[in-house]
Amino acid sequence: MPKQAPPRAPVAPVAPAGDELGQRTEGAGLHPDALGLVPPRGMRDIVPPTSAGLKRLRSEVMRVFGLYGYDRVITPPFELAEVLERGLDAVDRRELMRFVEPHSGEVALLRPDMTPQVARIVATRLSDRPSPHRLCYEGTVVRRMRHRARRRQQTLQAGIECIGWGGPEADVEVLRIADHACQQVGLRGHQLELAHVNIAATVLDLVPSAARAGVADALAQKDAFSIEARLQQAGVPAKERTRVLALTELYGDVSVLAAARKRFPRGPIADAIRELSEVVDRLSDIALDATVTVDLGELRGHSYYTGVSVTLLAEGPGAPVGTGGRYDALLARFGMPAPATGFAFDVDNLAWALRAQGQSMLDNAPLRVVVGGDAPAADALAATLRAGGLPAARVDGSVKQATAYAVSWSYPLVIMASGRSHRVVRVHDGETSRIASDTPDIIHQLTSFAHAATGAAL
Incomplete structure (x- = not known):
């Protein structure tokens, strides 16, 4: 049966956080008003x-x-x-x-x-x-x-x-x-x-x-x-x-x-x-x-x-x-x-x-990763991930720079690639782990780590 309700009272608007959709304010650069x-x-x-x-x-x-x-x-x-x-x-x-x-x-x-x-x-x-x-x-x-x-x-x-x-x-x-x-x-x-x-x-x-x-x-x-x-x-x-x-x-x-x-x-x-x-x-x-x-x-x-x-x-x-x-x-x-x-x-x-209600369509979004580290290994890893349907953005620089990029663009994971194993950083809590470069089910393992509780390893 349809649930029944008392007469409707006016629904009060909830003040938006950031922009009018309730998302966080985007960008910290020069405000466009400054340039007209x-x-x-x-x-x-x-x-x-x-x-x-x-x-x-x-x-x-x-x-x-x-x-x-x-x-x-x-x-x-x-x-x-x-x-x-x-x-x-x-x-x-x-x-x-x-x-x-x-x-x-x-x-x-x-x-x-x-x-x-x-x-x-x-x-x-x-x-x-x-x-x-x-x-x-x-x-x-x-x-x-x-x-x-x-x-x-x-x-x-x-x-x-x-x-x-x-x-x-x-x-x-x-x-x-x-x-x-x-x-x-x-x-x-x-x-x-x-x-x-x-x-x-x-x-x-x-x-x-x-x-x-x-x-x-x-x-x-x-x-x-x-x-x-x-x-x-x-x-x-x-x-x-x-x-x-x-x-x-x-x-x-x-x-x-x-x-x-x-x-x-x-x-x-x-x-x-x-x-x-x-x-x-x-x-x-x-x-x-x-x-x-x-x-x-x-x-x-x-x-x-x-x-x-x-x-x-x-x-x-x-x-x-x-x-x-x-x-x-x-x-x-x-x-x-x-x-x-x-x-x-x-x-x-x-x-x-x-x-x-405390929800966002960004919650539980499909995984995507930032890939940094040694250029040949990082390029190969990014290509492997993309072939498996996992979005991978290549960046150069240190793990700190890669993580800052991931935070700004809402990537859940950073992978610093190297020859034998890759360092993985979970952005929201800074938890790190390593994964062998020849792991056959790497996308599955990355997905599991991205959604695991703090302290879980690959």
């Missing part, structure tokens, strides 16, 4: 070891996607605005980064989201293939910063789209994959918060259009006092005010659905509650790591989503680790009506959540 050589505000360079950790994180998430039959597509970094804007209802137009494409003279957009690109690809390139189309992607999306709390214009995404499959089975598959990916990267205590766009959207239709935006903002904060005041000011009758205010209480564990059925026993809201309940019931048969909760007042993406939606939450970043949902109207805008659902990780926030 900084990227534009909100953009960033990602350098080792953070880049290595993010690469591993994305690779592991994409590997899980592949386990469920999701094939990777690679989308262009920008597209013509006229095409891409067909599928950007969920994105504030003021966040789009536009420019004039020099060859055509037409307005183009840096991609702010990959789902519309995948929809275009399916409609124009893959429509002759049988459904469902199971596709995945990863890459950078760019949106302008409009809010003080938002520091990034450049975000790493990794996501899936399941196109051509309607019904709760597809929704459950997408949610299951999101949870499985969290399991595989080591995330704990995460929460799948489910909603259905037609619940809050239908209730908001009771509110005059002039007051709707303010009520929606107050509903997002569960601010019943502000909602009541706005509704009274707008002249909304008491019966309708009660229906709107009910949404401020209908969030928390899945038992909320039973209360919602009593509050809204018939009509389109009851239909939406039934659809959401069916997804929750099917999830109860799956051994999820996530806690499943619901928020029937959720309005995120109400102009884009058409059914069940999800927000993946975890301690740390103070923002969603991932979002997704059903968007059955999108494909028709590209000429191919089809049901669809999907999910995307914010990889930066996923890394931050892991770091908040």
Whole structure:
């Protein structure tokens, strides 16, 4: 059964250590500000070891996607605005980064989201293939910063789209994959918060259009006092005010659905509650790591989503680790009506959540070594290690210099090669040992020593 949780409290952000991903600050050289050589505000360079950790994180998430039959597509970094804007209802137009494409003279957009690109690809390139189309992607999306709390214009995404499959089975598959990916990267205590766009959207239709935006903002904060005041000011009758205010209480564990059925026993809201309940019931048969909760007042993406939606939450970043949902109207805008659902990780926030739990994708990373020592022996050893698939960086100089290099570039081992035997230094604790140059299983022995407790020898 899905684990149950009390109503969600706001998730407080954990202060990052070093850069915003919670990795250590990189480099101690001349700060780029001193030369005026900084990227534009909100953009960033990602350098080792953070880049290595993010690469591993994305690779592991994409590997899980592949386990469920999701094939990777690679989308262009920008597209013509006229095409891409067909599928950007969920994105504030003021966040789009536009420019004039020099060859055509037409307005183009840096991609702010990959789902519309995948929809275009399916409609124009893959429509002759049988459904469902199971596709995945990863890459950078760019949106302008409009809010003080938002520091990034450049975000790493990794996501899936399941196109051509309607019904709760597809929704459950997408949610299951999101949870499985969290399991595989080591995330704990995460929460799948489910909603259905037609619940809050239908209730908001009771509110005059002039007051709707303010009520929606107050509903997002569960601010019943502000909602009541706005509704009274707008002249909304008491019966309708009660229906709107009910949404401020209908969030928390899945038992909320039973209360919602009593509050809204018939009509389109009851239909939406039934659809959401069916997804929750099917999830109860799956051994999820996530806690499943619901928020029937959720309005995120109400102009884009058409059914069940999800927000993946975890301690740390103070923002969603991932979002997704059903968007059955999108494909028709590209000429191919089809049901669809999907999910995307914010990889930066996923890394931050892991770091908040004391984890890093740099932990238990594949072994790589620095090789120094006598040139002929070191060159031969490095070649042997590379032939066996073990990355080996050659350096000259003393063992002290080689170790300093290894520390700076996050290599776990230093090997000082010589004719008969090689000296091995484990960087994190300075433990040393020796290994014969003709050892047949040298990579296995190096790996064992790298991960052994202090005091272990080869």
